[in-house]
Amino acid sequence: MTDLLLNHRVEGSASAPPLLLGPSLGTSYALWDAVAPELSIGHRVVRWDLPGHGGSAADLIGPGASVGDLAGLVLRLADSLGVARFAYAGVSLGGAVGLHLAVHHPDRVASLAVICSSAHFNGAKPWQERAALVRAEGLAGLAEGANSRWFTAGFTVQRLVQDHREADPEAYAACCDALAAFDLRDRLTEISAPTLLIAGREDPATPPVHLREIADAVPGAALLELPGASHLAPVQCPEAVLTALRTHFDGAAPRGMEVRREVLGDTHVDRAQARQTPFTARFQDFISRYAWGEIWTDPTLSRRERSMITLTALVAHGHYDELAMHVRAARRNGLTPEEIGAVLLQTAVYCGVPAANSAFATAQRVLAEEED
Structure with a gap:
C-alpha cells in the first residue's frame, strides 16, 4: 500500500x-x-x-x-x-x-x-x-x-x-x-x-x-x-x-446572536435568517459576530446609549429603513417616545432639517404601529 x-x-x-x-x-x-x-x-x-x-x-x-x-x-x-x-x-x-x-x-x-x-x-x-x-x-x-x-x-x-x-x-x-x-x-x-x-x-x-x-x-x-x-x-x-x-x-448560539435577538426581536432575526443564502451567509455571520458580538456587548456604553448613537448615525446617512428597525430596538432598550423625539430633534441641528424631517416621519409611523 x-x-x-x-x-x-x-x-x-x-x-x-x-x-x-x-x-x-x-x-x-x-x-x-x-x-x-x-x-x-x-x-x-x-x-x-x-x-x-x-x-x-x-x-x-x-x-x-x-x-x-x-x-x-x-x-x-x-x-x-x-x-x-x-x-x-x-x-x-x-x-x-x-x-x-x-x-x-x-x-x-x-x-x-x-x-x-x-x-x-x-x-x-x-x-x-x-x-x-x-x-x-x-x-x-x-x-x-x-x-x-x-x-x-x-x-x-x-x-x-x-x-x-x-x-x-x-x-x-x-x-x-x-x-x-x-x-x-x-x-x-x-x-x-x-x-x-x-x-x-x-x-x-x-x-x-x-x-x-x-x-x-x-x-x-x-x-x-x-x-x-x-x-x-x-x-x-x-x-x-x-x-x-x-x-x-458552534455549540450554543454565539453571544452576538443572543444580543441581536434581544435588541431587534425574534421576528426580525428569524426573517433575516430565513432569507439567508450561501451568498449572504458570510455577511450575516459578520453582523452577528462583530456588530452584535463585539460592539453591542461592550459594557462601556449602555444599550440605551448605543440606541441613541445608532439612531443619530442612521439619520445622518439617510438609512431610513434601518432607522425604523432601530426605533423599535430603542423602545426595547428602554427609550421612551419622548427620548427618541429628543434624539431626532438633536439630529436636526447636526444632520440637517430635511434629514430630521424624514426621520421624524419614519419614527412616528413606527411608534404609531406600536401603539396599535
Whole structure:
C-alpha cells in the first residue's frame, strides 16, 4: 500500500477549529462544494476523497478493506496537518467513518455529524454483490443509476455523476467490502462526542429510520429530518445542512446572536435568517459576530446609549429603513417616545432639517404601529 495521503482540500484559517468532511461512496469532495466555503468562515475545513475517488490514489486500500481502514487514513491525514482533535461530518460511507472514529478514537473527535448514513448498511450480501459486479464490469453501468440513488426525481449534479463514473473500480469495490462488514449498532452507546444526525426523508439508501436508530442509542444525540432531501443532502439541501452544522459545531448560539435577538426581536432575526443564502451567509455571520458580538456587548456604553448613537448615525446617512428597525430596538432598550423625539430633534441641528424631517416621519409611523 502506498504511503500517499488521501487527496484533500483545506479551507479557512489555520488557527480556526478544525472540521473534517467525509464523502459518500462514488463521490469526491465536490459533494461539499455548496457547504464547505461557508463553514470555513469559522472553521479550518478539511474535505477529503475516498481511495480511488477524486484525486486519491486507488491503492490506499485493497480487497477486504474495512471502515476502520478508511478511518485510519483519515487519522493519518489529520496527523499530517497537525490536527490532534477535530469536529467531523460525513455523508453515507463518510458518516460511517465518523461513527467508527467516535467509537474507537473518542479522544480525536470533538463533535460529530452523521448525514444520510447508518450504523449498518442492510447486511453484507448487497454490497458483496455490488463489489463483484464492479470488479467484473466496471462502474459505467452503476453510474447510470446514480441519480435515482442519490437525488429526488428531476435533480442531478453532473460533476458528481462524472466522479462516480471515473472512480477506480477496484477501490470502489474495496469500499463496498468495507460497507458489507460494517455494523456498529452494539457500540453506539459508547459514543461520547456531541452528535447530530441528519436524515433525508426521501432517502432510499439510508432512510430516516436508520438515523433514528443511531439517535436513540447515542447519549444526547439530536436528529433532524430534511423534507425533500434524498441521499446526498449537502448537495440537494445545502442551506438547511449548513444551518444545522453551524448550530451543532458552534455549540450554543454565539453571544452576538443572543444580543441581536434581544435588541431587534425574534421576528426580525428569524426573517433575516430565513432569507439567508450561501451568498449572504458570510455577511450575516459578520453582523452577528462583530456588530452584535463585539460592539453591542461592550459594557462601556449602555444599550440605551448605543440606541441613541445608532439612531443619530442612521439619520445622518439617510438609512431610513434601518432607522425604523432601530426605533423599535430603542423602545426595547428602554427609550421612551419622548427620548427618541429628543434624539431626532438633536439630529436636526447636526444632520440637517430635511434629514430630521424624514426621520421624524419614519419614527412616528413606527411608534404609531406600536401603539396599535
